[in-house]
Structure formats: structure tokens, C-alpha cells
Amino acid sequence: MRLKSAIWVSAYIRRCMVEGAYAVVRRRGAEEAGAIFVKIDRLDGTADLYGPAPQSSFDEPHPGDRAFMACLKAQPRPNEEAEKYLARQIDFDPDIWLVEVEDPQGRHFLDRVVG
Incomplete structure (x- = not known):
């Protein structure tokens, strides 16, 4: 069973803070299952920008954890490119969550990044 998006985001922000990076929720999505x-x-x-990995990247039919993938072909990219990508995603699905982390080293603290 997968954690609700709101709970996952809250835990992720705490982890970032523990690691010394500043993180905030820029956009609240659907509490239960909004894409992050x-x-x-x-x-x-x-x-750098990370989003949900496609279901085809999972070995099991219904994984319990979340997997992420890089959204931009080469990272890091100019902030404007990341913001344009996010605007398109919000137009497509207004229920997405957006967490922004400030870290000069580019650490993402995501447990599972694929592809």
C-alpha cells in the first residue's frame, strides 16, 4: 500500500531539513494520490526536476514505494526551463504537488530514481 501524497511530502520535507537543505511545498495537490x-x-x-516514474519502470504490478525520474533531458538546466515544464504539467493535471528544495550541491534525497 502506498502512502498518501500529503504524508509522503511531509516526510520528504523533514528529511531535506535534517540533511541541511531548505524545502517547501510550492503547490498542494490531491491529498490522497496527487503526482509529486x-x-x-x-x-x-x-x-534539477524530478517527477513520477512511469509504471513500466516498476518490477511489480503495484509498488508500495514511489519512484522518480529526471524530467529534463540534461540536468541541471536553467530555472526557466524547469518552470515551463512544470506549467505544462499543471495545465495537464492540476492536482500535482510541487516541492522545491534549495541545495547548491543538487542533492535530491529521493530514495528511488530510475532511468
């Missing part, structure tokens, strides 16, 4: 995107602002005008 994580933007890593490197504080130099560039960012």
Missing part, C-alpha cells in the same frame, strides 16, 4: 514533482534549485540560476 520535486524541483532542486541549485541557487545559481539552474535546477
Whole structure:
């Protein structure tokens, strides 16, 4: 069984803070199962962006944990590119969550990043 999005986001923000990175929820999505995107602002005008990995990247039919993948072909990219990508995602699905992490080292603290 997968954690509700709201609980996962809360735990993720705590983890970022413990690791010494500042993290905030920029956009609240659906409490139960909204897609979660994580933007890593490197504080130099560039960012990394991670979003939900497609179901085809899972070995099991209904995984209990969340997997993420890089949304931009090459990372880091200029902040504007990440913001344009996010705007398209919000137009497509207004129930997404957006967590922004400020970390000059680009650490994402995501347990499972695929592809």
C-alpha cells in the first residue's frame, strides 16, 4: 500500500531539513494520490526536476514505494526551463504537488530514481 501524497511530502520535507537543505511545498495537490514533482534549485540560476516514474519502470504490478525520474533531458538546466515544464504539467493535471528544495550541491534525497 502506498502512502498518501500529503504524508509522503511531509516526510520528504523533514528529511531535506535534517540533511541541511531548505524545502517547501510550492503547490498542494490531491491529498490522497496527487503526482509529486520535486524541483532542486541549485541557487545559481539552474535546477534539477524530478517527477513520477512511469509504471513500466516498476518490477511489480503495484509498488508500495514511489519512484522518480529526471524530467529534463540534461540536468541541471536553467530555472526557466524547469518552470515551463512544470506549467505544462499543471495545465495537464492540476492536482500535482510541487516541492522545491534549495541545495547548491543538487542533492535530491529521493530514495528511488530510475532511468
